[in-house]
Amino acid sequence: MTALAQKMIAEVLQPGDFAIDATVGNGLDTFFLADQVGPHGHVIGFDIQEIAHHRTNLILGEAGLLTRVKLVQTGHENLAESLPETWHGQVKAVMFNLGYLPRGDKTIITVPETTVPALETAARCLCHGGRMCVVIYPGHTGGEKEAEAVQQWAENLPSMDYDLELLVSPKANDTAPRLLVVTRR
Numbered sequence: 001m002t003a004l005a006q007k008m009i010a011e012v013l014q015p016g017d018f019a020i021d022a023t024v025g026n027g028l029d030t031f032f033l034a035d036q037v038g039p040h041g042h043v044i045g046f047d048i049q050e051i052a053h054h055r056t057n058l059i060l061g062e063a064g065l066l067t068r069v070k071l072v073q074t075g076h077e078n079l080a081e082s083l084p085e086t087w088h089g090q091v092k093a094v095m096f097n098l099g100y101l102p103r104g105d106k107t108i109i110t111v112p113e114t115t116v117p118a119l120e121t122a123a124r125c126l127c128h129g130g131r132m133c134v135v136i137y138p139g140h141t142g143g144e145k146e147a148e149a150v151q152q153w154a155e156n157l158p159s160m161d162y163d164l165e166l167l168v169s170p171k172a173n174d175t176a177p178r179l180l181v182v183t184r185r
């Protein structure tokens with residue numbers, strides 16, 4: 001699902017664009033976004049954990065991508081206040097990868113109380129043709145509740161403004177990861 005999320009984002013994200021990684025983690029999506037937007041584009045990444053920032057700084061630094069990325073150690077629920085004014089309504093891509101940090105503390109997880117407000121703000125920040133991908137993991141403790149809240153939020157988006165896709169493997173059971181794709185018309 002993470003590879004599919006990057007593929008869906010690559011369909012819309014162009015050099016020079018603005019992009020957001022709402023859950024930086026180990027930096028794989030931040031790296032992907034930074035590579036896609038090129039030297040004239042910009043990425044802002046959010047994570048609450050210092051270890052996530054440390055690991056991501058390392059991989060971006062090694063690849064010479066740090067100048068196009070700003071990492072913010074705060075929750076994505078503070079997205080609106082943390083974005084420059086010029087980004088509002090101009091963001092081409094947003095990535096959320098929910099759950100816990102791989103190779104990290106598995107008790108620190110994304111939660112619906114902050115995820116849903118962040119999704120709402122992020123959807124409003126998208127430009128026309130902009131896309132948000134949300135990888136959802138119902139399989140861990142707390143994940144099912146978050147998956148339900150996220151899907152409920154998505155169902156309530158105005159269909160005249162946003163296209164929705166929920167991608168699940170045909171062989172998936174109820175706890176399998178899934179990908180929500182929200183594209184602003």
Ligand SMILES: C[S@@+](CC[C@H](N)C(=O)[O-])C[C@H]1O[C@@H](n2cnc3c(N)ncnc32)[C@H](O)[C@@H]1O
Pocket residue numbers: 022023024025026027028029030046047048049052074075076077096097098099100101102108109110111114
């Ligand atoms: C599944 S990991 C992200 C993996 C990442 N996309 C990657 O490519 O490595 C989820 C991340 O969300 C972070 N997180 C949890 N609550 C958050 C919040 N309120 N705001 C931003 N990040 C949060 C966790 O610290 C964790 O690093």
